[in-house]
Amino acid sequence: MIVYLSTLAVLVSIAALVGLGLNFQWGVAGLVNFGVVGFVALGAYATALTVSSLGWVLAMGLAAVVSAAASTILAFLSVRLEEDYLAIVTIGFGEIINILLLNEDWLTGGALGIANIPRPLASVIPAAQYDNFLPLFAIGLVAATFLVLEMLVRSPLGRALRAVRDDPTVASALGKPVLVLRIKAFAIGGAVMGVAGSLHAFYLTYIDPSQFTSIITAYAFMAVILGGRGSNLGLLIGSCTIISLIEATRFLKDALNIVDGVQLFALRLGLVGVGIILLLLLRPQGLFPEPRKHVRDFFEDSRESN
Amino acid sequence: MNSDAPIPALSIRDLRAGYPGGGDIVRGITLDQAPESILAVIGPNGSGKSSFVKTLAGLLRTREGSIDVTGKRVSDLSPARRVMSGLAYVPQEANVFRSLTIKENLKLATEFLRGRTGVGSTQEAQVMALFPELGQRHKALAGNLSGGQRQMLAFACALLANPEVLLLDEPTAGLSPKFVGETMEAVVRVRESGVTVLLVEQNVAAAMRIADEVMVLVAGAKRLLTRPSDISNFDLADLFFGKVQ
Amino acid sequence: MLGQVIVNGLVTGLLLALPSLALTIVFGILKFPNFAVGSTLTFGAYGTWVANHLMGMPLIAAAVVGSLVTAGMAILSDKLIFERLRDSGSITLLVASLGLSLVLENICRFSFGNATRDFDIDIARPLRWHGLRINHEQMTTAITVIICVVVVQILLHASPLGRAMRATADNPALAAVRGIERNTISHITWALAAVLLTISGVLAGMDRAIDPLLGWSYQIPVFAAAILGGLGSPIGAVVGALVIGVAEELSTLVLPTNDRQIVSFAVILVLLLVRTQGLFGARAVRK
Numbered sequence: 001m002i003v004y005l006s007t008l009a010v011l012v013s014i015a016a017l018v019g020l021g022l023n024f025q026w027g028v029a030g031l032v033n034f035g036v037v038g039f040v041a042l043g044a045y046a047t048a049l050t051v052s053s054l055g056w057v058l059a060m061g062l063a064a065v066v067s068a069a070a071s072t073i074l075a076f077l078s079v080r081l082e083e084d085y086l087a088i089v090t091i092g093f094g095e096i097i098n099i100l101l102l103n104e105d106w107l108t109g110g111a112l113g114i115a116n117i118p119r120p121l122a123s124v125i126p127a128a129q130y131d132n133f134l135p136l137f138a139i140g141l142v143a144a145t146f147l148v149l150e151m152l153v154r155s156p157l158g159r160a161l162r163a164v165r166d167d168p169t170v171a172s173a174l175g176k177p178v179l180v181l182r183i184k185a186f187a188i189g190g191a192v193m194g195v196a197g198s199l200h201a202f203y204l205t206y207i208d209p210s211q212f213t214s215i216i217t218a219y220a221f222m223a224v225i226l227g228g229r230g231s232n233l234g235l236l237i238g239s240c241t242i243i244s245l246i247e248a249t250r251f252l253k254d255a256l257n258i259v260d261g262v263q264l265f266a267l268r269l270g271l272v273g274v275g276i277i278l279l280l281l282l283r284p285q286g287l288f289p290e291p292r293k294h295v296r297d298f299f300e301d302s303r304e305s306n
Numbered sequence: 307m308n309s310d311a312p313i314p315a316l317s318i319r320d321l322r323a324g325y326p327g328g329g330d331i332v333r334g335i336t337l338d339q340a341p342e343s344i345l346a347v348i349g350p351n352g353s354g355k356s357s358f359v360k361t362l363a364g365l366l367r368t369r370e371g372s373i374d375v376t377g378k379r380v381s382d383l384s385p386a387r388r389v390m391s392g393l394a395y396v397p398q399e400a401n402v403f404r405s406l407t408i409k410e411n412l413k414l415a416t417e418f419l420r421g422r423t424g425v426g427s428t429q430e431a432q433v434m435a436l437f438p439e440l441g442q443r444h445k446a447l448a449g450n451l452s453g454g455q456r457q458m459l460a461f462a463c464a465l466l467a468n469p470e471v472l473l474l475d476e477p478t479a480g481l482s483p484k485f486v487g488e489t490m491e492a493v494v495r496v497r498e499s500g501v502t503v504l505l506v507e508q509n510v511a512a513a514m515r516i517a518d519e520v521m522v523l524v525a526g527a528k529r530l531l532t533r534p535s536d537i538s539n540f541d542l543a544d545l546f547f548g549k550v551q
Numbered sequence: 552m553l554g555q556v557i558v559n560g561l562v563t564g565l566l567l568a569l570p571s572l573a574l575t576i577v578f579g580i581l582k583f584p585n586f587a588v589g590s591t592l593t594f595g596a597y598g599t600w601v602a603n604h605l606m607g608m609p610l611i612a613a614a615v616v617g618s619l620v621t622a623g624m625a626i627l628s629d630k631l632i633f634e635r636l637r638d639s640g641s642i643t644l645l646v647a648s649l650g651l652s653l654v655l656e657n658i659c660r661f662s663f664g665n666a667t668r669d670f671d672i673d674i675a676r677p678l679r680w681h682g683l684r685i686n687h688e689q690m691t692t693a694i695t696v697i698i699c700v701v702v703v704q705i706l707l708h709a710s711p712l713g714r715a716m717r718a719t720a721d722n723p724a725l726a727a728v729r730g731i732e733r734n735t736i737s738h739i740t741w742a743l744a745a746v747l748l749t750i751s752g753v754l755a756g757m758d759r760a761i762d763p764l765l766g767w768s769y770q771i772p773v774f775a776a777a778i779l780g781g782l783g784s785p786i787g788a789v790v791g792a793l794v795i796g797v798a799e800e801l802s803t804l805v806l807p808t809n810d811r812q813i814v815s816f817a818v819i820l821v822l823l824l825v826r827t828q829g830l831f832g833a834r835a836v837r838k
Contacts, residue, residue: 032642034649077820083642084584085823088778091586092771092816099812218653221646266660266763273653277632280639280647326638365724385727395728403721406714414718417711418730463729 006135008247010203013138014196016239018216019223020142020149020232021192027229028153029185030165031075032087035094036220039067039190041101041212043197048114048207049107056120056202063198064191071190075183094214101209113208117201138199142236145192150232152188161185162230218272219246225279246272313377314338315502316345316362316471321371321381323361330369331357333526339471339504339519341376344497346517346534347506350546354526355506356398359475362504363395364388376470390422394469398476398506401460404449408440408459411448415463424468433465436495454485461492465501472496474505478512490516510542522546554683556800562689564776564796565696566758569751570769571776571788572703573744579720579783580740581633583641586648588748588773589766590655595621595749596756596765597659603670610672610753618749624655625745626738633741634734660763667760670753688757699750700789703743707785716740720783772799775815778822 018040025031043063051059078089101108108114125133152158164178201207219242227238246268316339323332331354339345347355360366362373364385373381380388385395403411419425434441437458448459457477464472474493478486486509494516497503507513514520514534522530522537522545529545530537570588577585599617602608608616628651636643679685707713718726719736727733748766755765776795780787795815802814 032645078823081823084645084782085778087642087645088584088774089819089823092774092819095771096813096816099810103807103810215653218649221649225646262664263661266657270654270657270661273650273657276650276653277647280643280650281632281635363728365727384732385724386730386732389728389730397725397728400722400725403718403725405721406717410714413711414714414726414729414731418715418732422730467730 003131006131008243009135010138010199011247012240012243013135013142014199014203015219015223015243016142016236017145017196017199018193018220019227019235019239020145021189021196022220023189023224023227023230023232023235024149024152024192025186025189027224027231027235028158028165029161029182029189031182031186031189032083033090033186033189034087034214034217035074035090035092035097036193036217037212037214038094038097039071039193040197040200040216041097041209042070043067043194044201044207044212045101045108045114045197046194047198047201048117051118051201056118060195060198063194065194067194067197068187068191072183072187075186091214094217098209098212101212109208111208111210113206115206117205117207119202119205134203138203141195141199145195146232146236149188149192153230153232157181157184215269215272218276219243222272222276222279225276242275245275312341314374315341315343315376316504317372317374317377318362319372321358321361321373322369323357323366324369325357325366331526332361332366334371335523335526335528336371337521337528337531339502341470341502342497342500343518344493344503344505344516346513346520347504347523348508348510348513348520348542349523349529353523355523356475357526358523359395359473359504359506362473363393386418389419389467389469392422392468392470393473394464394467394471395473396460396464396475396477398479402448402451402456402463405447407445407447408451409444411459411463412440412466415466419467422468425466429468430466432499433462436465436492437462453480454482457481457485457489465496469501471502471504474503476506476508478507478509486512554681556804557797558683558685558689560797560800561793562692562796563800564793565692566751566754567769567772567776567792567796568696568789569699569747569754570766570773571780571792572700572785573747573751574773575777575780575782575785575788576703576716577740577744578777580716581644581737582723583644583648584774584782585744586645586770587652587655588744589768589770590652590659591621591625591745591748592752592755592766592769593659593761593763594624594655594752594766595745596752596761597663597668599749599753600668600670600756600761604668610670613670614750614753617753618746621749622742622745625741629738629741634737637737656763656767663763665762667762668756669760670756672757688754691757692754695750695754699747700785703747703785712739771812771819772796772815775819778819 018036021039022033022036025033043066046063046066047056047059050062054062074090074093078086081089102110104110105112119130119134120137121133122130153162160181164181200211204211223235223238223242225238226241227234227236316337318335318337321332321335322330324330333354335358337345347358349355357366361368364380364383364387368381371381372379375388375392378391380391380393383391403414406414416425416430439455440459440462448456451459461477477493478489481489490512493503493505505513505517514537517534520530520532520534520537521528522542524545530541570592573591574585574588577583577588595617598620599610599613602616603610603613606613632647632651633644636647705713707717715726715731716736716739718729719731719733723733726736751769752761752766755761755769759765772795773792776791777788778791779794780789780791795818798818799811799814802811806814
């Protein structure tokens with residue numbers, strides 16, 4: 001049971017990190033990203049390929065950097081576009097990453113993936129204790145990321161992003177360079193997703209392309225919608241809820257032996273779809289909706305009377 | 307009001323409306339408009355005149371209150387059903403289908419109004435007689451017409467529905483003075499053909515010249531409803547620019 | 552041989568034309584990109600397969616049944632989901648269509664598993680023409696798609712319903728005040744898209760086998776084709792599809808076949824940088 005709970009803690013942490021990244025991009029900055037899984041995969045592979053030579057700290061840092069770089073390029077190309085088009089471009093990106101991971105086997109090992117990924121501090125902590133260490137490591141990572149993101153949200157950058165999200169025309173009239181802000185936001189979110197990918201790689205010690213499907217994007221969106229766009233705390237609660245629900249279906253298989261593996265898989269994915277739809281219909285503002293603010297509130301220096 | 311008075315063409319009680327997620331923009335308006343009259347709705351920028359007319363047309367949901375057209379309750383009907391009940395609306399901008407031809411715009415004005423009394427070839431002939439220019443350039447895309455021509459087309463399309471009440475949102479916006487005059491004359495001719503007209507106007511002088519009654523709207527509420535001859539410029543200035551009451 | 556590649560490209564393009572047409576019509580009239588096109592295609596293919604293989608109907612009759620079932624599903628999802636979210640912005644609608652996509656795909660997976668299925672049809676010998684090989688399925692695809700495109704064009708431009716649909720696409724509020732019920736047009740649009748996607752599903756199922764991911768593999772090229780042609784323009788969707796089809800086939804001369812989707816994606820990126828309105832559509836740059 002303890003082992004199961006610690007596994008759950010790691011899974012929740014990975015999901016929370018992905019969600020925090022998306023929350024920053026979509027919840028705070030208003031940029032929709034349907035290619036979430038691509039950035040997570042980039043982080044995982046960047047870590048897996050370099051951890052032996054660079055050590056885990058640098059490998060994680062590299063994951064963040066690679067994902068941030070990819071985010072920056074993608075954002076630079078498409079952040080001027082209407083939301084619909086940004087969504088289309090990002091979903092395409094997710095798919096392309098998947099294809100590249102499968103095909104460029106000289107680098108990625110193709111469908112076989114990369115195995116035997118060393119874990120952080122594995123040489124220092126004895127194997128027996130490691131299973132207790134990893135969840136703490138994961139939770140620590142989430143806590144650190146949460147704090148950093150909360151600081152960013154409250155910083156001038158965060159205020160500017162939220163102003164731009166709520167009313168881009170007014171915000172740009174007030175003089176903030178909108179495009180640069182958006183690219184920064186996308187990159188920060190992407191970096192967090194990359195870190196999630198590293199954690200995933202460390203946890204499983206073996207990665208292959210089949211682990212990175214668009215269902216991860218769907219889970220992330222559910223968590224963000226459930227938690228209330230923009231609220232980091234809500235996001236954490238949303239992620240916990242989602243993962244717990246998904247894991248609960250695991251017991252379904254043991255309890256009701258009537259469905260086979262494929263059907264169970266289909267049932268889970270189908271329920272995620274139903275969940276997304278129900279959330280949108282019943283509680284689109286999530287559990288912790290952000291109170292409506294006016295652009296004025298973000299810029300104390302602009303005393304426009306209205 | 308004596309008991310022989312005809313049913314008002316438009317009867318509004320305590321109307322409240324606003325955009326989803328926001329507060330009330332239309333704040334409790336009550337009015338009766340006599341049949342075959344012209345009512346001009348004027349007020350400062352942001353007073354909710356456009357939103358008021360959109361609520362009458364059904365594009366903004368009625369939150370409280372009621373709207374009756376010649377005695378028929380329309381406030382819970384969709385915009386399409388309100389047209390069937392005798393209400394027609396000409397929006398301020400985007401009032402024609404730009405990617406469709408003139409002919410198609412005109413066809414659409416009546417195609418989905420089967421069962422509306424008076425819609426038919428006689429009505430069409432009468433309306434087209436008011437706008438002879440439109441009969442000539444059938445295949446032109448409505449988007450390629452000038453502002454004034456689009457206005458005419460929008461007008462014609464609304465009239466083809468044989469409305470009892472015609473709602474006009476700033477019909478002279480962006481038109482040259484000559485066209486302003488022609489448009490107002492067209493409004494009078496429409497009234498003379500038996501239609502009740504409610505028009506929202508920024509051009510106060512032009513509106514007051516043809517209106518039977520004027521309603522001043524400030525911050526979503528009715529501040530004055532009277533005949534044009536009973537208002538002075540000073541009253542208007544006070545109302546528009548905020549003598550707090 | 553170049554000629555053969557172009558023929559294959561045109562046929563691939565024709566296979567993309569109907570789903571692109573469906574996507575562009577939904578975008579034009581309902582104002583959001585429908586991410587459930589791929590899974591609706593899959594759903595339609597399976598529906599037809601059930602009628603064909605399990606109930607023994609000839610393929611055309613089965614396709615009719617499949618279309619009716621899929622259209623019914625589409626109207627139901629409009630009534631239950633999209634109608635209620637109409638005023639919530641296109642991203643909400645988009646995410647909802649993502650949810651629907653998961654549901655549809657997994658209904659198919661749950662019911663029929665991951666194993667591939669085939670239609671019960673007779674195999675005919677390919678035609679040979681000036682050294683080019685055109686097989687029976689390719690001919691059927693070409694003829695079916697051309698007929699569908701012509702029918703849709705006639706519907707849109709020569710019928711009152713088509714006028715109403717184009718009017719709703721042009722200006723939904725104005726259409727409402729001209730007597731056109733928005734919900735009715737919405738249902739009809741979804742039904743039309745469903746029929747087009749079912750037919751595509753049948754053609755795709757003839758081209759390769761049917762499995763739960765059938766439609767998903769078309770998703771990116773279909774979006775590329777619709778954007779290339781200009782989202783909202785039916786002619787554009789067809790032209791875009793042909794171009795993407797030929798481009799993908801041509802790319803197999805230089806790239807490994809698995810990278811075909813990258814071609815489509817590259818097209819999307821380049822277009823959105825350079826000419827967001829595609830060939831026939833409206834601009835897409837955010838303010």
